[in-house]
Structures are given as C-alpha cells and as structure tokens.
Amino acid sequence: MKQFVINQPILDELTKKGIAIRQVFDAHKIFSVNIMASPGAGKTSVILRTIESFKNIYNIAVIEGDVIELDVERVRNLGVPVVLAHTGGSCHLDSIMMEQALKQLNLEDIDIIIVENVGNLICPANFYLGTHRNIVIASVPEGDDKPCKYPGMFKGADIVLLNKCDYLDHEAFELEYFEKGIRQLQENIRILPLSAKTGEGFDKWIAWLTNSYDRYIKSFTIDTS
Ligand code: MG
Ligand code: ZN
Secondary structure, eight states, X not given: OHHHHHHHHHHHHHHHHHHHHHHXXXXXXXXXXXXXXXXXXXXXXXXXXXXXXXXXXXXXXEEEEESSSHHHHHHHTTTOOEEEEEOTTOSSOOHHHHHHXXXXXXXXXXXXXXXXXXXXXXXXXXXXXXXXXXXXXXXXXXXXXXXXHOHHHHHTOSEEEEEOGGGTTTSOOXXXXXXXXXXXXXXXXXXXXXXXXXXXXXXXXXXXXHHHHXXXXXXXXXXXX
16 A cells, blocks of 8 residues: 555556657657556567558557567568567566657657567556557467456457467367456457458457547547538
8 A cells, every 4th residue: 555655646646657758659640559467478579460460551669668679670570560569578568768769759640659568468458558448369279268267458458459369279278268358347348359470350350449549530530410
C-alpha cells in the first residue's frame, strides 16, 4: 500500500505523457499498435510478415522496445523506418521511452506505427504508451494456460493472436481451454490462430488491421449530412 502511494504520482506523469503521445499520433493521423507477448512468442516474426503484406500499401514504421539492435536490423532489412526504444534493461516500455523513440522518426510520412514491446506478459499492460490498439500474441508452445495466468494482459487486449498455430497438431494445447480463458475476461474479443512461419491466418489478421486503420481514418471525417 505504501509503495502504491509513493509510485502513484510517477504513474500519473507517465500516463499524461502517453496521452500527449496519442495527441501527436492523431495530429498526424498515425494509427499505432502496441504488440505485447512473452519472449519467444514470435512478436518480431509476426511484425516482419505483417510488414511484407503491408509495406506497398501503407507507410509503416516500427519502434522496437529492446536493449540491442538485433530485431531492429531484421526490420530495417525490409526497408521500413525503425528505431530502438532503449529500455535500459527495463521489463516494459513506458511513455518516456516512446517519446525518445518518436523524436527519431519523420512523422509526416507515416500511416501506421507498430510498437514491439518488451517480451513480458505482466507489466507492459500497465503502461499507457498512447497507442490505439493493444495486440497480444500468445503462441502454442507456451501452453494453453497463459490467459488464466496473466489475466491483466489479456483483459486489456483488443485482439489476441495465437502464433505458431502450425504446432497445434503436435502439442497438448487445447484451443477451447485457451479461448475460454480469454472469454472469461472479454466475451467478444477476436482470437486469431495464425503462423508467422507458414502464413496461415495472416489474411484475417491483415484484414482486421486494415479495417481498424480505415475506421481510425474515417473517425476524422466530420459528418456534414
Ligand atoms: Mg522481438
Ligand atoms: Zn516492467
């Protein structure tokens, strides 16, 4: 309790900064997504495949929450702008790190920003980055109990991607149990099995992202009828 009281003003400052970042996004009509998952769920692989499907249609930029340039290089090889949001070893991204990263991007030329958060299913959910959608990626080899173990993360998701679905036939993973764990938290949320390796399910994910982007852009149109 004591610690909560001490930390509260700091959290508020970070949330305020997150709100300011959202205003910057909206001023530039940049749609942004925050990708969260545990280490090894395949965040970067999903991002790379998403960029391949998208980069000729939209101007995409990526913010990598990390301490080293490894994933940054993988994205850069696809020819899209990418910056490292240096976490200094922290277990989550916060709005200060986001602000620093955004300074390195030319916001005039971007339609969509993809943020790869730090691999962690706990605290990234507690830090508002100003992004428009929370994408949570789980993966089959991690097991079907993740939604039950990390409810905070799944409760805040706008969509859940179940990566490595090509393993479904080989692992003791009960899709129904996994989905039930999520639906207990959010009844109507979209849950999409996909595979960044084979491309299975990506058409639905890309359609969801495209629809979300279109709705975002339409929200700026004033209805004069
Ligand atoms: Mg990664
Ligand atoms: Zn953390």
